[in-house]
Amino acid sequence: MERFKRNxxxxxxxxVLSDNPNRLYSLNYFGExxxxxxxxxxEDIVIAKNALEELGLGQIETVPGAAGGVKYRDKxxxxxxxxFLDRIAGVLSDPGRIITGxxxxxxxxxxxxxxxxxxxxxxxxxxxxxxxxxxLTVETKGIPIAMMxxxxxxxPLIIARRDNRVTExxxxxxxxxxxxxxxxxxxxLSKRAMERGAGVLIIDDFMKAGGxxxxxxxxxxxxxxxxxxxxxxxxxxxxxxxxVSNYIPLMxxxxxxxxxxxxxxxxxxxxxx
Amino acid sequence: MERFKRNxxxxxxxxVLSDNPNRLYSLNYFGExxxxxxxxxxEDIVIAKNALEELGLGQIETVPGAAGGVKYRDKxxxxxxxxFLDRIAGVLSDPGRIITGxxxxxxxxxxxxxxxxxxxxxxxxxxxxxxxxxxLTVETKGIPIAMMxxxxxxxPLIIARRDNRVTExxxxxxxxxxxxxxxxxxxxLSKRAMERGAGVLIIDDFMKAGGxxxxxxxxxxxxxxxxxxxxxxxxxxxxxxxxVSNYIPLMxxxxxxxxxxxxxxxxxxxxxx
Numbered sequence: 001m002e003r004f005k006r007n008x009x010x011x012x013x014x015x016v017l018s019d020n021p022n023r024l025y026s027l028n029y030f031g032e033x034x035x036x037x038x039x040x041x042x043e044d045i046v047i048a049k050n051a052l053e054e055l056g057l058g059q060i061e062t063v064p065g066a067a068g069g070v071k072y073r074d075k076x077x078x079x080x081x082x083x084f085l086d087r088i089a090g091v092l093s094d095p096g097r098i099i100t101g102x103x104x105x106x107x108x109x110x111x112x113x114x115x116x117x118x119x120x121x122x123x124x125x126x127x128x129x130x131x132x133x134x135x136l137t138v139e140t141k142g143i144p145i146a147m148m149x150x151x152x153x154x155x156p157l158i159i160a161r162r163d164n165r166v167t168e169x170x171x172x173x174x175x176x177x178x179x180x181x182x183x184x185x186x187x188x189l190s191k192r193a194m195e196r197g198a199g200v201l202i203i204d205d206f207m208k209a210g211g212x213x214x215x216x217x218x219x220x221x222x223x224x225x226x227x228x229x230x231x232x233x234x235x236x237x238x239x240x241x242x243x244v245s246n247y248i249p250l251m252x253x254x255x256x257x258x259x260x261x262x263x264x265x266x267x268x269x270x271x272x273x
Numbered sequence: 274m275e276r277f278k279r280n281x282x283x284x285x286x287x288x289v290l291s292d293n294p295n296r297l298y299s300l301n302y303f304g305e306x307x308x309x310x311x312x313x314x315x316e317d318i319v320i321a322k323n324a325l326e327e328l329g330l331g332q333i334e335t336v337p338g339a340a341g342g343v344k345y346r347d348k349x350x351x352x353x354x355x356x357f358l359d360r361i362a363g364v365l366s367d368p369g370r371i372i373t374g375x376x377x378x379x380x381x382x383x384x385x386x387x388x389x390x391x392x393x394x395x396x397x398x399x400x401x402x403x404x405x406x407x408x409l410t411v412e413t414k415g416i417p418i419a420m421m422x423x424x425x426x427x428x429p430l431i432i433a434r435r436d437n438r439v440t441e442x443x444x445x446x447x448x449x450x451x452x453x454x455x456x457x458x459x460x461x462l463s464k465r466a467m468e469r470g471a472g473v474l475i476i477d478d479f480m481k482a483g484g485x486x487x488x489x490x491x492x493x494x495x496x497x498x499x500x501x502x503x504x505x506x507x508x509x510x511x512x513x514x515x516x517v518s519n520y521i522p523l524m525x526x527x528x529x530x531x532x533x534x535x536x537x538x539x540x541x542x543x544x545x546x
Binding site: 002004005006007008009010011012014015016018019020023033034047048050051052054055057058099100101103104105107108111112113114116117139140143144147148150151154155156157158159161166167168169190192193 | 275277278279280281282283284285287288289291292293296306320321323324325327328330331372373374376377378380381384385386387389390412413416417420421423424427428429430431432434439440441442463465466
């Protein structure tokens with residue numbers, strides 16, 4: 001088998017690690033893939049690690065010991081995150097997005113893979129990812145960013161449905177009060193969807209009164225799960241009292257004024273990583 | 274500003290390109306990011322390109338000319354794709370997945386970010402990506418793999434809804450016959466969702482009679498769109514006559530026998546890349 005140069009080994013190493021966040025690879029894995037000694041791979045890893053960290057492109061971590069190896073953590077820097085959120089807040093402030101009823105058209109933004117990728121990376125960085133076994137969302141609009149958050153953390157996504165589907169087998173159903181519509185709605189999740197007692201991160205695109213998030217918290221009780229955190233892309237500033245506490249929003253929607261065509265949306269400046 | 278070594282520049286280059294498939298970066302962009310001359314960056318690119326191609330980790334393409342630059346194409350090799358599909362077919366063949374009614378529980382597979390990532394990459398490789406401006410799916414289960422397909426191609430995702438939502442503004446609605454249930458259903462898409470006359474790739478997780486895919490084809494006519502192709506993760510072999518033609522399935526579900534607990538599912542061996 002061909003021998004690769006250091007440059008080439010590093011290119012491959014970075015590609016494999018960054019495609020599989022949080023997955024632990026043994027040095028032997030790369031030794032075989034790249035036809036090199038473990039000591040050589042170790043040196044390659046140090047070089048790749050320094051380069052990515054220097055440019056804020058995420059962290060390569062080495063885990064010592066016989067069961068150890070190397071893994072990649074997808075992590076946005078605070079600077080990069082704030083620049084990104086400023087830009088998205090600007091895009092969403094376009095008066096052309098206002099829909100009758102005071103809603104804001106956001107589908108093109110939250111369904112854009114590049115944007116969802118960045119949102120997922122930032123959300124993943126807001127929580128203790130080692131305690132998260134699943135990311136949970138409820139259909140439909142939150143799915144892309146929840147998927148990308150799950151990708152960045154390296155755990156499965158779970159999607160609660162708004163009705164019972166025959167293809168999901170036995171389900172656990174709960175009713176919840178949608179704070180924005182004032183109506184009772186149903187949320188269901190297959191009993192097969194998750195292990196009991198797991199740590200779960202709840203992700204959604206938008207929060208108003210927090211009723212949907214509260215529904216997900218209640219649903220998780222039925223699975224004896226620990227809710228590690230709640231992350232939303234955007235929350236409204238009103239009502240200030242939500243039905244859940246301890247949620248982290250990336251942006252605040254302060255108001256949509258249909259008459260004057262003014263949208264006020266701001267990044268959360270107190271994001272902690 | 275610090276100078277980076279070739280190794281470090283290559284690590285960063287690969288990370289940025291592979292995070293943003295199909296996005297064209299000028300050599301100046303990397304020259305500034307990495308504080309190096311364009312000629313140096315050009316050499317780095319050649320090394321990274323060869324390493325990734327050698328190991329089947331995708332293609333780095335250079336575009337000549339003043340408006341040129343470099344971009345990354347996320348492309349799975351045929352070997353890697355077939356190994357992956359064999360493995361997934363094995364996972365899905367577990368009799369424990371059979372749900373009353375002859376359905377197969379698949380949510381844990383299609384909502385797994387790593388699996389959805391690979392499925393998206395393989396599906397993206399089955400079509401002429403230069404003619405695709407959007408990926409379209411209909412809620413809910415197809416969203417994760419459609420999102421990852423859109424990511425691999427580097428275009429926006431569009432999600433048709435099964436009902437009208439007030440937050441989407443004016444919508445185009447069509448009725449379609451769900452071949453599997455035999456019932457008329459509705460699909461809706463915001464008028465703002467896409468430019469008229471665009472090339473669209475339709476993606477879904479599962480196809481039986483093809484009614485839903487047909488619904489999406491009809492919906493696209495309302496937007497004067499060209500349907501470039503239809504890709505599904507799994508199709509049933511029966512009925513053999515579908516309501517759409519020219520679709521590409523990654524796997525065939527030949528049967529689910531509730532009595533004997535036997536699931537027969539096979540990769541599509543004639544995938545062309």
